[in-house]
Amino acid sequence: xxxxxxxxxxxxxxxxxxxxxxxxxxxxxxxxxxxxxxxxxxxxxxxxxxxxxxxxxxxxxxxxxxxxxxxxxxxxxxxxxxxxxxxxxxxxxxxxxxxxxxxxxxxxxxxxxxxxxxxxxxxxxxxxxxxxxxxxxxxxxxxxxxxxxxxxxxxxxxxxxxxxxxxxxxxxxxxxxxxxxxxxxxxxxxxxxxxxxxxxxxxxxxxxxxxxxxxxxxxxxxxxxxxxxxxxxxxxxxxxxxxxxxxxxxxxxxxxxxxxxxxxxxxxxxxxxxxxxxxxxxxxxxxxxxxxxxxxxxxxxxxxxxxxxxxxxxxxxxxxxxxxxxxxxxxxxxxxxxxxxxxxxxxxxxxxxxxxxxxxxxxxxxxxxxxxxx
Amino acid sequence: xxxxxxxxxxxxxxxxxxxxxxxxxxxxxxxxxxxxxxxxxxxxxxxxxxxxxxxxxxxxxxxxxxxxxxxxxxxxxxxxxxxxxxxxxxxxxxxxxxxxxxxxxxxxxxxxxxxxxxxxxxxxxxxxxxxxxxxxxxxxxxxxxxxxxxxxxxxxxxxxxxxxxxxxxxxxxxxxxxxxxxxxxxxxxxxxxxxxxxxxxxxxxxxxxxxxxxxxxxxxxxxxxxxxxxxxxxxxxxxxxxxxxxxxxxxxxxxxxxxxxxxxxxxxxxxxxxxxxxxxxxxxxxxxxxxxxxxxxxxxxxxxxxxxxxxxxxxxxxxxxxxxxxxxxxxxxxxxxxxxxxxxxxxxxxxxxxxxxxxx
Numbered sequence: 001x002x003x004x005x006x007x008x009x010x011x012x013x014x015x016x017x018x019x020x021x022x023x024x025x026x027x028x029x030x031x032x033x034x035x036x037x038x039x040x041x042x043x044x045x046x047x048x049x050x051x052x053x054x055x056x057x058x059x060x061x062x063x064x065x066x067x068x069x070x071x072x073x074x075x076x077x078x079x080x081x082x083x084x085x086x087x088x089x090x091x092x093x094x095x096x097x098x099x100x101x102x103x104x105x106x107x108x109x110x111x112x113x114x115x116x117x118x119x120x121x122x123x124x125x126x127x128x129x130x131x132x133x134x135x136x137x138x139x140x141x142x143x144x145x146x147x148x149x150x151x152x153x154x155x156x157x158x159x160x161x162x163x164x165x166x167x168x169x170x171x172x173x174x175x176x177x178x179x180x181x182x183x184x185x186x187x188x189x190x191x192x193x194x195x196x197x198x199x200x201x202x203x204x205x206x207x208x209x210x211x212x213x214x215x216x217x218x219x220x221x222x223x224x225x226x227x228x229x230x231x232x233x234x235x236x237x238x239x240x241x242x243x244x245x246x247x248x249x250x251x252x253x254x255x256x257x258x259x260x261x262x263x264x265x266x267x268x269x270x271x272x273x274x275x276x277x278x279x280x281x282x283x284x285x286x287x288x289x290x291x292x293x294x295x296x297x298x299x300x301x302x303x304x305x306x307x308x309x310x311x312x313x314x315x316x317x318x319x320x321x322x323x324x325x326x327x328x329x330x331x332x333x334x335x336x337x338x339x340x341x342x343x344x345x346x347x348x349x350x351x352x353x354x355x356x357x358x359x360x361x362x363x364x365x366x367x368x369x370x371x372x373x374x
Numbered sequence: 375x376x377x378x379x380x381x382x383x384x385x386x387x388x389x390x391x392x393x394x395x396x397x398x399x400x401x402x403x404x405x406x407x408x409x410x411x412x413x414x415x416x417x418x419x420x421x422x423x424x425x426x427x428x429x430x431x432x433x434x435x436x437x438x439x440x441x442x443x444x445x446x447x448x449x450x451x452x453x454x455x456x457x458x459x460x461x462x463x464x465x466x467x468x469x470x471x472x473x474x475x476x477x478x479x480x481x482x483x484x485x486x487x488x489x490x491x492x493x494x495x496x497x498x499x500x501x502x503x504x505x506x507x508x509x510x511x512x513x514x515x516x517x518x519x520x521x522x523x524x525x526x527x528x529x530x531x532x533x534x535x536x537x538x539x540x541x542x543x544x545x546x547x548x549x550x551x552x553x554x555x556x557x558x559x560x561x562x563x564x565x566x567x568x569x570x571x572x573x574x575x576x577x578x579x580x581x582x583x584x585x586x587x588x589x590x591x592x593x594x595x596x597x598x599x600x601x602x603x604x605x606x607x608x609x610x611x612x613x614x615x616x617x618x619x620x621x622x623x624x625x626x627x628x629x630x631x632x633x634x635x636x637x638x639x640x641x642x643x644x645x646x647x648x649x650x651x652x653x654x655x656x657x658x659x660x661x662x663x664x665x666x667x668x669x670x671x672x673x674x675x676x677x678x679x680x681x682x683x684x685x686x687x688x689x690x691x692x693x694x695x696x697x698x699x700x701x702x703x704x705x706x707x708x709x710x711x712x713x714x715x716x717x718x719x720x721x722x723x724x725x726x727x728x729x730x731x732x733x734x
Binding site: 057090122179 | 433536541544552553556572639644646648652685688689691692693694697
């Protein structure tokens with residue numbers, strides 16, 4: 001179970017991050033809107049319908065596979081409930097149709113396991129009696145909230161190890177779109193690397209998709225031809241790792257343990273585990289007392305973490321990165337100034353730091369990063 | 375006495391409909407068999423699909439909303455089919471129309487909604503027509519196959535929209551996919567007491583367009599000339615018709631209609647410019663127009679049927695049919711429909727000895 005996930009506990013918290021948790025405990029003032037939101041009534045398990053809409057195929061071995069694992073965990077925990085699951089929902093009007101289909105099928109609770117924005121919230125507004133949770137979403141309403149992970153923290157840890165795994169100091173990143181999730185991931189990775197090797201650089205290639213193994217492979221090959229010898233990727237599948245393995249360079253991935261796809265190249269992965277959160281939310285919805293509340297950011301060690309280090313990672317490199325991980329879990333914020341953007345402008349002054357909200361909305365590349373629009 | 379197969383060049387409406395019904399029945403039977411082999415209950419699932427698609431308010435609303443862009447693309451393809459040309463590029467024209475409308479909506483004048491919508495529609499019509507202008511010119515002056523040129527421009531249009539959505543028009547607040555900010559000019563929805571809450575007036579615009587085209591094809595001299603140009607260009611030229619001009623007009627009109635479809639989808643349903651705006655609608659439009667034999671009213675019917683088939687895919691998935699199987703079933707139904715339509719052009723005939731001798 002997650003920290004502070006018991007019934008009634010989350011109402012007085014903005015986020016599950018340890019630092020914010022402590023901050024919230026210290027502050028007596030509760031967010032007013034949250035108090036106003038009424039709790040949902042209980043649903044008998046055998047009558048309950050819980051729906052999940054995924055952005056990719058559950059067989060992607062990555063992002064969607066981790067969410068599918070959470071669905072299986074919820075099924076195991078509530079065997080009498082009915083679970084609906086639809087894969088590969090495009091971010092288009094089709095998404096709206098699929099979510100409405102869930103409502104039509106009597107869903108009491110709908111999980112969108114990727115951001116669908118107003119394609120989802122329009123449906124939520126029409127179905128106030130249904131609970132909506134959007135992974136990596138931003139909107140909260142009386143029946144809608146979001147959940148996500150502190151991925152920038154783990155990316156920073158992976159960056160520390162990666163700088164030591166790269167001989168040239170030229171790192172690469174294969175991403176999808178120029179969006180906050182990609183900025184945060186690539187920036188944190190390079191900042192982690194630069195904490196060890198200040199001259200490290202990172203070249204980003206975007207492939208305009210979260211799941212396109214062909215394009216991902218081509219992007220990885222292009223980076224390797226440019227002299228990159230360590231690639232990090234937050235795409236949904238293992239194709240970049242496979243290219244890295246063939247080329248004899250190193251690679252870190254996202255979502256799941258992918259070492260089977262390239263055990264020599266594999267440094268680590270940003271592991272995702274949604275099961276405790278999802279089971280907890282479903283449990284509260286069934287028991288009654290679920291309310292939307294503010295968004296939930298799962299902290300390092302509770303939903304997001306680095307994987308066991310790859311077999312070619314020297315023990316001292318793993319230990320060094322793990323020491324950084326331990327400090328982060330202890331409350332240290334690595335995103336402290338001075339941080340400059342790619343044009344050299346100071347974005348975070350000395351003495352200031354970027355909080356979770358700022359990392360989650362990152363929209364500019366840090367110094368040394370190329371390939372992401374400024 | 376021998377049996378032979380005779381081809382009938384033009385089949386009547388009723389026999390076409392009978393062909394579709396037979397084909398549809400056969401497809402559903404095969405689909406049921408496959409579902410049974412997957413360990414599911416086909417009759418139960420069929421009931422669920424019909425209930426979800428037709429028996430509920432949401433279902434009808436979604437059907438109309440999905441049918442609107444499909445029918446528009448179908449009409450676009452149908453206009454060119456009338457003159458015997460293929461518009462494989464409705465998807466691209468759809469994207470360009472949506473991009474033009476989004477540009478006007480986001481950065482244009484701050485007029486009231488109705489004039490704004492008209493301006494966006496005008497921009498979309500112009501954009502769609504402009505997008506097919508190059509293939510039209512190449513076709514009419516150099517004889518370049520419009521099938522290739524319109525198809526290739528789809529990729530250009532989609533990548534162009536990608537560029538806008540990930541670059542200059544990017545919404546900084548979205549975190550998973552690249553899209554423009556919300557276009558602040560929505561097409562008004564139907565009156566509340568019609569109980570079709572999310573359906574917008576654009577659906578009626580599509581219907582009106584279909585009726586208008588049907589009337590133009592049937593009643594005007596222009597429509598007559600289009601048909602002759604499609605049937606036999608040499609005969610049309612011999613009869614003194616301006617063939618190239620008519621072909622050019624049909625192509626530009628076709629592009630403009632697809633562009634308008636993009637505007638309606640953007641301002642009516644999605645409200646943001648993004649590369650997921652068309653989920654292959656332009657390609658589905660080809661199927662719609664072919665199944666409807668290029669009849670505008672037929673496009674409305676086949677478009678609605680196609681929307682039903684596609685939304686059945688979603689309904690099936692929500693009921694535990696794997697997405698790949700749902701897609702295969704959708705394809706199967708379309709395949710049967712297309713084959714059925716072709717088969718309706720043939721009939722078994724008995725040849726008398728004398729006739730068979732003559733036939734050699």
